[in-house]
Amino acid sequence: MDTVQPVGDPLLLGQRLVAILETGLRTATYKLATLMALVEHCIENLPAREHDSLAVPIPELAHRVLDLYWRQVRPFDGRELRQSTQSRARILIAATTLRHASRGASSLDTARLRAPEAYRKVIDDVVLCLAQQPLHRLQKLPGSPTSDPFxxxxxxxxxxxxxxxxxxxxxxxxxxxxVAxxxxxxxxxxxxxxxxxxxDDVRRMNKFLDEDVPDVAGHLFGRxxxxxxxxxxxxxxxxGPHCFYCRTHLPANNPIDHVLPWSLVGIDGLANLVLACARCNGDKSGALPALNLxxxxxxxxxxxxxxxxxxSLQWPTQRDRVAAAARGIYRGQPTGVPTWSGFRQRERLDISFPPAWLRP
Structure with a gap:
């Protein structure tokens, strides 16, 4: 690896990835899931120096991929969604198997707590699937006999x-x-x-999902x-029954908000969840929160x-993961980018005096 030249312009790398994904007809959504999991892993494990390499354990990647499919294997309008043209979709079968073993756990991390042995078997199967399928095809143009290991x-x-x-x-x-x-x-x-x-792939693989069927994206990626x-x-x-952001008193069915937005990184651990009022929740939306939050x-x-x-809930806090993701996100932002600090309030990002969780 020492002979590999560091990545230059990140946009060029992104263009190469998109070119591979858009060339040819995908037979499964596995490449997309693998790349999305790789991105999240890089955010949460960002190397201290820009041109460092990064080892990505395939079992950790398998967990992230399985987590992406965890909600997607639920029936959509009473029907199971196909995500592969193959007769046996290994990762979806793995997710369904673990959901049953964990008595329908609401999250993968809860399933790991409820059914640890089933979780280990499923992860081992997904590891092999990733190695045999998307990981060695993610860098290869369709029809090419060799990959381009960029x-x-x-x-x-x-x-x-x-x-x-x-x-x-x-x-x-x-x-x-x-690359990270x-x-x-x-x-x-x-x-x-x-x-x-x-x-687009799911609509193509499920003929009943015509243009009149709404909110497929909401089922796949919504919260x-x-x-x-x-x-x-x-x-x-x-x-206390107060908004985490503005401290206003909350009604019975107030929103639960992701401090680090789901659109940036998908963390459902308790450390990333707060009570919010509808006003703050709507105004913040997917904005990057201020450092003090x-x-x-x-x-x-x-x-x-x-x-x-x-x-009491069998719901992981994932505090270390929240800190790692926040560190990766903020260190990748340019100085002065606007952040959300409260209802209709913005402040410019300045990490010249970083808090403890932001230090390498």
Whole structure:
């Protein structure tokens, strides 16, 4: 890997990726899921230096990919959505199997707590699927006999790669120098583009989804507000019935907000969830929050209460993951970018005196 030249312009890397994805007819949504998972991994594990390489454990990638499909395997208007033209869609079968084993857990992390042995078996199967399919095809133009390893060395990956071979390579792919920073910086452009491709593929693979069938994207990538109802009352008991942002008193069915927006990184852990009023929730939407809001969300005293709630609900806090994602997101932003600091309030980003969670 030392002979690989660092990535230059991140936009050129993004263009190469999109060219591969848009050339030819995809037979499954697995490439899109793998790339989306890679982007999120880079955000949460951003190397200290821009031109560093980054090892990506395939089991961690498998968890992220499985998490993307976790809600998608639910029936849509009473019907299962196809996401592969093959007769056996391994990753969707894995997600459905684990959902059953975990008694319909609302999230993958909850399923891991409820059914650890089933989770390990499913992840092992998804690891092999990723290695045998999307990971060694993600850098290859359709019809080309060889790949162009501009993201990572894939020479050891092929359709029949074994677990033994994967273990000999540390169960990981190593991103080339500069790729992690480039993917993290491109996240705001790549994620929406990948979602559009994903919806198009699902419509193509499911003939009943004509143009008159609404909100396919909402089913695939939307957030079910009812899924967060379980945290509302425990949060009010622990922190009081007040908006996290403006402190106004809350009604019975107030929103639950993601501090780091779902559009930037998909973290449903308790550390990324807060009580909000409808006014702040709507005004903030997918905006990047001000640094002091992340400070408050990661506060040590709040973390103690969240751990207690996590135990009673079997809902992980993911505090370390929130901190890592925030660090990757803010370090990739230009100085002076506007951030949301409250209802109709904005402040310019300045990380010249970074808080503890933002330091490398």
């Amino acid at each position: 993201l990572y060395d894939d020479a050891f990956l092929h359709d029949q790669v074994s677990r033994r071979t994967l273990r000999s390579h540390g169960d990981a792919v190593v991103l080339n120098p500069g 920073h480039a993917l993290a910086r491109l996240s705001g452009l790549l994620k929406p583009a990948l979602e559009v491709m994903w919806v 079910s507000r009812s899924g967060f109802a379980a945290v509302r009352e425990p949060f009010k008991d622990a922190f 992340i400070d408050r969300a990661l506060d040590d005293d709040r973390a103690i209460s969240l751990e207690q709630i996590a135990t």
